[in-house]
Amino acid sequence: MAETASTNSALLERLSHGEAPVQGQWLVADRQTAGRGRAGRVWTDGFGNFMGSTAVALRDAEALPQTLALVAGLSVHRALMAVVPALSGLVLKWPNDLLVGEAKLCGILLERQRDAVVVGIGVNLAEAPDVPGRKTASLAGLGYDVSRDAFASALAETWAEDLTAWHAGGWPMLREAWLVRSLPKGTLLGVNLSEEGHVIGGFAGLEPDGAVLLRLADGSVRAIHAGDVELIGASRSDVGGQDASGG
Template sequence: MIETVAEIGSTNAALLARLAAGEAAPEAAWLVADRQVAGRGRAGRIWSDGFGNFMGSTVAHLRSGDPLPQTLALVAGLAAHRAVMALAPSLQDLVLKWPNDLLVGQAKLAGILLERQGDAVVVGIGVNLSQAPQLPDRQTAALSALGFPIERDAFATALAQEWSWALTRWHCGEWPVLRQEWLARAMPVGSLISVNDREHGLLMGAFGGIDADGVALLRLADGATRAIHAGDIDLVG
């Protein structure tokens, strides 16, 4: 089920409010907005409300025996990547960047924000379908400018299908398989990256993939490997 609204503050905030009020929020349901006036990204960033872009949120309900909740960010990224490639199969250089961005080359195409409330995780996804925001600290891309004009509602349907597929497998204990597919769609292991790590500051090294818990690995010049639990990763060069 995909519920569409013309304008909203934030689809994530709306679903969090519904959960707090005890309203039903089934996993198969999405809330999608034409415009967001108070959208949010990771670390307090503004989430562009560009008309024609995809801006939507859904809910995952945690169950006993599920994989670690932090891996849901990667599962959501995988679903978004699969949805884009289903509708733009000839798109080149689309990669996943840990923990939850889609890049075309080095330009950001999509981002994901997860927010937890009790045993529910609200998953918000934004994809630049028709226009890319101008950001001071990073390059951005839109599918329309790359030659792939995709209608928002068509993308919403594709994403809902891919998310349902991925979430079902995650609940069924198939995280190791999803992890391997995430790695296959991610920036190549060995890519030179910089990491603004909350514990250690700015670090540079080679991307070492992700471990079994979805934690990013950074290989330093001295041969050591550093686990990155939180922070921003950027491609260098």
């Protein structure tokens, strides 16, 4: 569509009126006037960027719904490498960001409506928003000219494959595929926890339920199930004994 307030909001409204989610269908907009990200952040509208949402019907005895954020990140990573094989430094950061180096290239937002989850994805293809205190990147700024439609086609294919696997009980395999593409183990991450304040630790992998593991300075490992995780610095091998090899 040419313009909408938010592709996520548009799909949520349809679901609230009883429309059933259709696996594989995407709502993609040229413009968003009220896009949003996690924690109420503004999802900046950049013409030529990818701004799209899809809905997933939840079934009994499936993996936990929150793991869909990681599946979506994996699908975006695979789609980007399909359209730009030469792109280097692309990594996944828990729970829903893709970075090139330390700069954010993509964000993902999940919102639940009864027995469905709307997955919203924004990728900086043509423009990188100016976000105070955060590094951002675009494919165009990195020297790669990728059309919105070419990326959308690649994403539709990778998402269909990964979602089919997720529905079929393939979350453990998808989790391992996510880890292969994630930040190196030992990368310093910080998260604000309501009762404990700011916690810093080295990235140590994922729990089976999708929680991120942080190795703290005392060597203990802490599972973080929810929170806004920030990149503190480059990979280090002296944080809780973690090496800097790939996840």
